[in-house]
Amino acid sequence: MDLHEYATRYPNANLERRDGILEMTLHDGHGGPLKWSGSAHADLSLLFRDIAADTQNSVLLVTGAGGHFIDGGEPGSFQFDKTVPSPGVDQIYREGKDLLASLLDVNVPVVAAIAGNVFPHAELALLSDIVIAADDAIVRDFHYEYGIVPGDGVHVVWTMLLGMNRGRYYLLTGEEISAAEALAWGLVGEVVPAGSELERAREVARRLAVQPPLVRRYTREVITLELKRRLRDELGYGLALEGLASGYGNWR
Numbered sequence: 001m002d003l004h005e006y007a008t009r010y011p012n013a014n015l016e017r018r019d020g021i022l023e024m025t026l027h028d029g030h031g032g033p034l035k036w037s038g039s040a041h042a043d044l045s046l047l048f049r050d051i052a053a054d055t056q057n058s059v060l061l062v063t064g065a066g067g068h069f070i071d072g073g074e075p076g077s078f079q080f081d082k083t084v085p086s087p088g089v090d091q092i093y094r095e096g097k098d099l100l101a102s103l104l105d106v107n108v109p110v111v112a113a114i115a116g117n118v119f120p121h122a123e124l125a126l127l128s129d130i131v132i133a134a135d136d137a138i139v140r141d142f143h144y145e146y147g148i149v150p151g152d153g154v155h156v157v158w159t160m161l162l163g164m165n166r167g168r169y170y171l172l173t174g175e176e177i178s179a180a181e182a183l184a185w186g187l188v189g190e191v192v193p194a195g196s197e198l199e200r201a202r203e204v205a206r207r208l209a210v211q212p213p214l215v216r217r218y219t220r221e222v223i224t225l226e227l228k229r230r231l232r233d234e235l236g237y238g239l240a241l242e243g244l245a246s247g248y249g250n251w252r
Helices: 038-053 087-104 154-162 164-173 179-184 197-209 213-223 225-244
Strands: 013-018 021-026 059-064 110-114 117-119 130-134 190-192
Touching (some): 021 038, 038 087, 130 179, 130 197, 154 164, 154 225, 190 197
Parallel strands (some): 021 059, 110 130, 130 190
Antiparallel strands (some): 013 021
């Protein structure tokens, strides 16, 4: 796999590589902030697989366009019908398992630069090895607020990173987490002035890229073992419960 084979394959991601550092910028297809949608859900797991298969990538740097990492969602872009099992529910189940697994299968260090709104699916940034946050970043999860069971991995990631009680509090309430709180609670590694987060992330990525390929790959492997184990054990059941309740929520 080489970059030219997948660089233009995914409409919500701009990909550029410099000195082995692959910079992935999430966007809405027109240069604006990404709105989480059914197409983004389907595409990103495939994109992470392509990135993992490209041996020319030394470090992955993930960021968002338009001053936000992910700026909310697109109601109506996920389709569910009344058949059993619903094809839409089955699609979410399959893609949901692949999305986080393929991200963690990227076998090089991953750095995220986040700013503005970081929701829904903040875990796509928070699962990075190093997270650089602008001081205007706001992290939250709104699954439960919209009548959706938070079973697509956020139930694992939020309770792991925030602790069991605090994680459950924020999953149920949908309250915002400021950049300062995210730093104090260990969700991010650094907070920098808004507008400087991407350059700082690039600096960190360059520092990580100097190590030999096997050191980069095997370090990524060893520091993600527990995340992979938890998701392997708990993600499928969480997605199944989310699917069972999908006809009752109000995010359409």
